Amino acid sequence: MxxxxxxxxxxxxxxxxxxxxxxxxxxxxxxxxxxxxxxxxxxxxxxxxxxxxxxxxxxxxxxxxxxxxxxxxxxxxxxxxxxxxxxHPGPDALQFAQDKIRMRQRLGELGVAMPEWAAVTSEDELAEFLEAHGGEAVLKTARGGYDGKGVRVIRDAAEAADWLRILDEDANGGALLVEELVDFRRELAQLVARRPSGQVALWPVVETVQRGGVCSEVFAPAPGASERLAQVAASIATLIAEELGVTGVLAVELFETTDDRLLVNELAMRPHNSGHWSLDGSLTSQFEQHLRAVLDLPLGATDVRAPWSVMVNVLGGPDSGSLTDTYGAALADQPTVKVHTYGKAPRPGRKVGHVTAVSDDLDDAVFRARSVAALLGSDL
CATH class of the missing domain: 3.40.50.20 (Rossmann fold)
Structure with missing residues (x-):
């Protein structure tokens, strides 16, 4: 069996x-x-x-x-x-992906660099944080947010009145997470897989591009990433995976700041959008690796299949019909690009699939991936 x-x-x-x-x-x-x-x-x-x-x-x-x-x-x-x-991952680890305040507290104990933050329960506390951080901040619900949901940039404490009211009405109480608005050069992601017996495997650090709070594109590896940056990103992700006892795939979302620091933004303890490129660009995809890891099987090699992989999400999809209705033109135009669909009905801003191009040349991969996503009706 x-x-x-x-x-x-x-x-x-x-x-x-x-x-x-x-x-x-x-x-x-x-x-x-x-x-x-x-x-x-x-x-x-x-x-x-x-x-x-x-x-x-x-x-x-x-x-x-x-x-x-x-x-x-x-x-x-x-x-x-x-x-x-x-x-796998178990609740002792997963709690830190489920609750952003717990995550910030635990990463602080580990000495991991993060944006400056505070847990707030009132407009007065929020106003105090805003005053200390230039009048702007990022406000997040502690639980449940994804793809830009549960996140807003604020410049006045009154902008949080609705969320604070929900907290007051919640019998379990709680708090909101407020963070400094980081001056970052770009967003990165480092994926690592860890099995219960302790073996870890990492993919190259990648650059992610967000539009409207949703991941739009991923470049693997991150263009222009120095050896030192790659080593720091890998060490951060490995430390978190080991110290939190993560089993399976862990995605560590990072800010690369304008003064050359790496700050941890978010954690995801499962396969992640920033790793979809690995289906076509790595010897072992994040999905196979996740299954190996949760079953405590030896992890697969994560070598890249080509110097560059570019993943573009298909957001929205065609105005009418299904994504498969647009296959003919897209596949004929770029036969080397791989298309992955999610079996979802098209809707503005919705992730309905992704495409990946691999190449020896970054510009070539970007052009081909974006071309196919556009032909599939993506809201680029």
Whole structure:
């Protein structure tokens, strides 16, 4: 009988784990949020991941539980562990990806460089932070934000009144995270995989381009990255993975500041948009590596297949019909570009797929990837 991997969440990350699982001879099962999910090919159960009984029943059908997202309540994850289910990453690590304030506190204990920050519960506290940081700051909800959601740049404490009101109405209380507005040159991401027995493997540090809070493009490796920058990024990610006990893929999002520092922005403990290029540009993709890691199998080589890989997200998609309706022109125009679709209906700003071009020349890869994304109807 094959090993059964259970993925909670039916999004595109679970979808892209399916081919890797098939190639490794694994049985992959998915607890999807709804019918017709991106990962419907492997969806064996549809249910609410906020419901303990639903999650426990799903876990009883697999050998290891992992995730498409970080939103499963910590209390449910601890119930799974208490009942002897293998959960990777486990709640002791995942809590720091689920709660940004906990993450900031723990990284501070580890001496990791970050933006200056504070946990605030009132307009007065927020106003004090703004005054000390030039009148501008980034405000974040501590839990639940992604793709630009739960994040806003503020210049007046009154701009947070709605979020603070929600905190006041929440019986569990809580706080908002406010951070300095970092003067950064660009955004980077460092992916690392770690297995329970301790082996780690890293991909090259990459540059990410955000538009409207959503990752739009990724250049691998980060253009112009010095050997020192690459070493620092790798050491930061390795330290975090080891000290937090992460198992699986960890993405560390970084700011490269104008004064040549690297500051940790966010953490994701699962395959990540900044690693999609690895499907076509690395000997081992982040999806195969994640499965290897959570099963404590030897990790694969992460050497690049070409000097440059460029990943462009397809955002929005065609005005009518489905993404596949535009395949003909796109594939004929750039036959060397790889297209990955997510089985989602097009909608403005929605990630419906991505394309990757690999090349010996960066400009060539950028041109070809952007061309195909545009032909597929992306909101570039």
């Amino acid at each position: 094959s090993v059964r991997v259970g993925v909670i969440g039916g999004g595109q990350l679970a979808r892209m784990m399916i081919p890797a699982a098939v190639n490794l001879g694994l049985e992959i099962r998915v607890l999807a949020e709804n019918e017709g999910s991106s990962a419907q090919l492997a969806a064996t159960q549809v249910g609410d991941y906020h419901d303990p009984q639903t999650v426990l029943e799903f876990a009883s059908t697999v050998d290891v539980v992992t995730f498409d997202h970080e939103h499963v309540p910590e209390s449910i994850l601890r119930q799974l562990v208490a009942r002897g289910h293998a959960v």
